[in-house]
Amino acid sequence: MTVNGRTVDADVPDRTLLVHFLRDVAGLTATNVGCDTTSCGACTVLLDGQSVKSCTVLAAQADGHQVTTVEGLANGDGEMHPVQRAFHAEHGLQCGFCTPGMVMATVSLLAENPRPTEEQVRTGLEGNLCRCTGYHNIVRAVLAAAEGGDI
């Protein structure tokens, strides 16, 4: 599969989950395993541009497809993606464990709806849990990223 623009080619057991492929084979450990039950969204990545929970996708299902993790958002010069900048500026995190998933879910949300209302942001991120309950700043960050208009 292509991960963050790089071809990653490996033979893995059939039951390998995408999140383990990304972490253990591709060496991209920003994507976290949280609940492991399709609930918390910590493992959210983009599959062909759409947010998915990588604990509930087989690596084999992503074979030949484009996967983007949070490591793939910054540009070649290391400049942060507008969503990352907004999370930084609005302090859209507390412990940070949910942040990679929140950021990837936000990128997908804004791709589908570039100017969401606050309510649309809250429902659009319903698949991502922040156990620090730091939702207010996360929502502010998403709205700020949308207002920036350069997603």
Added chain:
Amino acid sequence: MIPAPFTYQRAGSVDEALSLAAQGGDDAKFLAGGHSLLPLMKLRLAVPEVLIDIGRLSELSYVREENGHIAVGALTTHHDVANSGLVGSELPLLAHAAGQVGDPQIRHRGTLGGSLVHSDPAGDLPAVILVLDATLVARGPSGSREIPAGEFFEGLFETALEPGELLTEIRIPKPAQAGWSFQKFTKRAIDWAIVGAAVQGDQVALVHMGSTPLRATAVEQALAGGAAPADAAAHAAEGTSPPEDINADREYREHLARVLVARGLAEARSRA
């Protein structure tokens, strides 16, 4: 958690999927979006030895109008159903309910057909398909057959599909009465419905009030007899056998059914 070992096979066509299923026998299962099956496999509640990935059969992902009904390919994702202009204009109940399944990530992967063949009585879309009088089209080794939604759901995780049969299309007639409503009572946004109600005109189906989705027959009969919606809704729990679990006992589910059907009928009428 990872699933027990299995052999992964990828089908390149419906015919190949059927042939692989015939070879795999009882130990094989089809894999579409995987958002019902893979969680069960991780919990070892399902332990198939062969998974036949049909997820790339793009010929089963479509929405089109045919002979007065809307045909939806079984592999159309919830996201695509919810955002289809055709579904939105002709079947707004289905478009809305598909947009309520799980969360955005789940809707990007989960499919209408997968949700139906999983036959979870707490699932949203089986009740919607039931209330819309849909017909399900299945293909097997001996050809295609049509199954009315009312005969499709046989029990908890059980459908009328024979081993080796694949659900390929859902055909939904254009509703005769326009008003609709979908009521889903959950504790958290992404949870399964504790109870739900799907309303299209004077037709009503219930989520999680038995081992299958149910038509609220007593409500429909009361409406046909001229009862006011609020009075008809009082019959919502009749003929049901709701499960008891950590979220609700039987009495509470019966109460929820009456409340949600009353709200659903009122909202449907406001949209008619």
